[in-house]
Amino acid sequence: xxxxxxxxxxxxxxxxxxxxxxxxxxxxxxxxxxxxxxxxxxxxxxxxxxxxxxxxxxxxxxxxxxxxxxxxxxxxxxxxxxxxxxxxxxxxxxxxxxxxxxxxxxxxxxxxxxxxxxxxxxxxxxxxxxxxxxxxxxxxxxxxxxxxxxxxxxxxxxxxxxxxxxxxxxxxxxxxxxxxxxxxxxxxxxxxxxxxxxxxxxxxxxxxxxxxxxxxxxxxxxxxxxxxxxxxxxxxxxx
Numbered sequence: 001x002x003x004x005x006x007x008x009x010x011x012x013x014x015x016x017x018x019x020x021x022x023x024x025x026x027x028x029x030x031x032x033x034x035x036x037x038x039x040x041x042x043x044x045x046x047x048x049x050x051x052x053x054x055x056x057x058x059x060x061x062x063x064x065x066x067x068x069x070x071x072x073x074x075x076x077x078x079x080x081x082x083x084x085x086x087x088x089x090x091x092x093x094x095x096x097x098x099x100x101x102x103x104x105x106x107x108x109x110x111x112x113x114x115x116x117x118x119x120x121x122x123x124x125x126x127x128x129x130x131x132x133x134x135x136x137x138x139x140x141x142x143x144x145x146x147x148x149x150x151x152x153x154x155x156x157x158x159x160x161x162x163x164x165x166x167x168x169x170x171x172x173x174x175x176x177x178x179x180x181x182x183x184x185x186x187x188x189x190x191x192x193x194x195x196x197x198x199x200x201x202x203x204x205x206x207x208x209x210x211x212x213x214x215x216x217x218x219x220x221x222x223x224x225x226x227x228x229x230x231x232x233x234x235x236x237x238x239x
Contacts, residue, residue: 003028025056028063033238035063038070042231044210045074045202048161053203054213057236061220064238069223072214073231077204079156086230092154150199160206163199205232 002020013020047053079086151164211225224235
């Protein structure tokens with residue numbers, strides 16, 4: 001049984017006769033202790049705080065029966081490991097034009113594009129919301145730097161928290177065309193309007209970070225922790 005935040009992706013699963021439903025990874029509507037195994041691939045690195053990332057791991061553990069296992073993959077900060085480049089870096093496109101296209105997102109993007117900004121007086125965040133944050137224990141003081149770097153695709157990471165451009169070309173993939181080809185947008189202004197670039201938040205994990213988060217949970221033990229093609233991975237067992 002699969003689940004995803006995207007209804008469109010879940011619909012594709014349905015078309016292929018797979019069982020899938022829309023849900024939130026922090027609140028999966030499945031009974032506790034009812035799963036033999038859970039797989040979370042390239043999901044947890046999209047949560048923007050350590051607390052939410054841990055909550056996602058805890059939710060996986062909740063679903064498992066005693067003795068059940070979970071496999072987790074997250075993107076690694078270390079795209080070169082033991083003198084070996086990851087597949088992500090190796091697949092850097094050789095075309096000069098496409099290199100220019102994929103590098104268009106190197107400017108700093110305000111974090112306010114992603115969430116209400118509490119650091120400026122003319123932001124859309126009301127005084128009432130600020131007070132709610134204070135009541136809940138959130139610090140509403142202006143952030144020292146409210147901007148996230150925009151990553152240049154197929155290059156090494158220089159920050160753990162960043163935005164990765166997703167170049168959507170026409171919204172569909174032609175037969176025989178790779179996903180990476182679909183993501184490239186043309187350089188002209190008209191093409192950029194037709195083929196938008198979306199910025200997705202990532203927290204890329206340093207060595208030992210995912211394993212350390214998992215070890216804070218008393219209900220699981222880490223069976224295995226390893227590096228695989230630019231990803232940090234763990235296998236958990238429910239106690």
